[in-house]
Amino acid sequence: MSWDLLSLERGNAVHSRPRKVLTIVAFVKTGFFHSPKAPGTAPGCIHAGPAAGIFIRWPEGSSAVHSLPGDHPVNHQTGFDNQKYLSEQTAAIFERVSRFDNKLYLEFGGKLLFDLHAARVLPGFDPNVKMRLLQELQKRTPIDVILTIFAGDIERKKMRADFGITYDSDALKQIDDFAQWGITISSVVITRYEDQPAASLFRNKLERRGVRVYTHRRTRGYPTDVDMIVSDEGYGANPRIETSAPLVIVTGPGPNSGKLATCLSQLYHDHRHGVRSGYAKFETFPIWSIPLKHPVNVAYEAATADIRDYNTIDHFHLEAYGTQSINYNRDMEVFPVVRRILEKITGQASIYRSPTDMGVNRAGFGIIDDAVVREAAGQEIIRRWYRYACEYAMGMVDKETVDRVDGILHELGLKPEDRRVVPPAREAAAEGQAAGRGCEGIFCGAAMELADGTIITGKNSELMHASSALVLNAVKHLAGVPDRIHLMPPNITGSLQHLKKEILRGRMLSLDLEETLISLAISSASNPVAAEAVERLKELRGCEVHLTHMPTPGDEAGLRKLGVNLTSEPEFATKSLFIH
Structure with missing residues (x-):
């Protein structure tokens, strides 16, 4: 069976408002062409085939590619020189x-x-x-x-x-x-x-x-x-x-x-x-020259909530120079001792009159765009909240840590759902449950925000984890591969499942992300579509991802290697206590 490369030029209007042109760069079987809206698909959504779960909304009569409403995608603009x-x-x-x-x-x-x-x-x-x-x-x-x-x-x-x-x-x-x-x-x-x-x-x-x-x-x-x-x-x-x-x-x-x-x-x-x-x-943090409650400085507090760091006005600096600067509690607490130690060592008065003096920052x-960094810092605080919530579920941090970041969110008027990938991931899980899909009674949803703001989702199934479906759906979208085209033929996925069950005596047959990426790489040797998808994996670096369940080790390792910013709900993806 032969494969031809079909390449339609990318229109400038794609992924911007208004959207009228759909980009398609796809390998298709000779004689086949994939329409933006597959025949028989209900208006308003499109579902992937084997990867189970791509779900992109579009207004009736417009492109299937759609960016959810809201501000610029996270980290879409530059705020730092x-x-x-x-x-x-x-x-x-x-x-x-x-x-x-x-x-x-x-x-x-x-x-x-x-x-x-x-x-x-x-x-x-x-x-x-x-x-x-x-x-x-x-x-x-x-x-x-x-x-x-x-x-x-x-x-x-x-x-x-x-x-x-x-x-x-x-x-x-x-x-x-x-x-x-x-x-x-x-x-x-x-x-x-x-x-x-x-x-x-x-x-x-x-x-x-x-x-x-x-x-x-x-x-x-x-x-x-x-x-x-x-x-x-x-x-x-x-x-x-x-x-x-x-x-x-x-x-x-x-x-x-x-x-x-x-x-x-x-x-x-x-x-x-x-x-x-x-x-x-x-x-680097906290930044002494911006306000105490600036989201960038507050994000530092969220990042160090587990070791109880907090920012404060450097009163030593205020007393010495009459100007306000920001520092954090550990430097403030240790400064009088450090200054005395320095004076004892040198036999001279210290040149430092404040912790801020001591720093080079x-x-x-x-910072060249304050609005951009404020928005980005707010999103980071939400990511930290999810991380600590998961670590609490795993027994790694105490409740005080979670409560502290929860208080920071409230103080800034933020909530976990302000992360744009959270509602679509939850919706994908709910749809999987309504359709009776999932695996062993667990219904997991995943969502990714691409660099242009497009939201892609995935669901778990007996064949693969939600993270696996999500990544396959994302690279298929980026490569313009029609939904009906399989990136991984059944003989490869079937062989992997046989290896897991019959040879390695594993219990879980559903493919995690690392296993899926290996399968995709194997497929790319003989399948130009898979080869194009592999190349598109590089475009996922820096994208935002949310899962409705905590990732298994294979999913977490795969997502980390792809370089995405991952969060998940504090829910376990299996009823087993031993997860591997």
């Missing part, structure tokens, strides 16, 4: 280096790589712009990079949610990622080390791969006894980390990794060796 931020932040760092005998320890708050939170709340923000900044710094001056990780996080297997990996795995990933950017992490410091078995194994693993590892014990006297802290029994008990560059970057996989203590310990050793080094903090000056 990377280049402006890059130049301002670079200049500010070099100005800070010049204040200290050409030796500065720069603590990086937040994530250096893949800062997806910043990218979501500041549309236009490059998640890796800080690495571009480090590359720029490295062109002008040598830099050393120290990575710190809290031994307790290794022992508890604390997770980095956006990648679904533990903090120790993230530390290994960061070493590799930095190397790909041409930057070497010179040392790893395991902080608050108490001979925890998992931390010791981590140390051995690194050392046997040639990575220099230091361990720092808990600092005696911290945080109240400054005389003990700044002594041979305090910071002096830590080994001095070998550095040679005038600028030392100190980073970690997450908050409370021991970055500040590592910097201060190094200052103690440097000053004992006659090196007048200094300390500063590279910050020009993020606020990169």
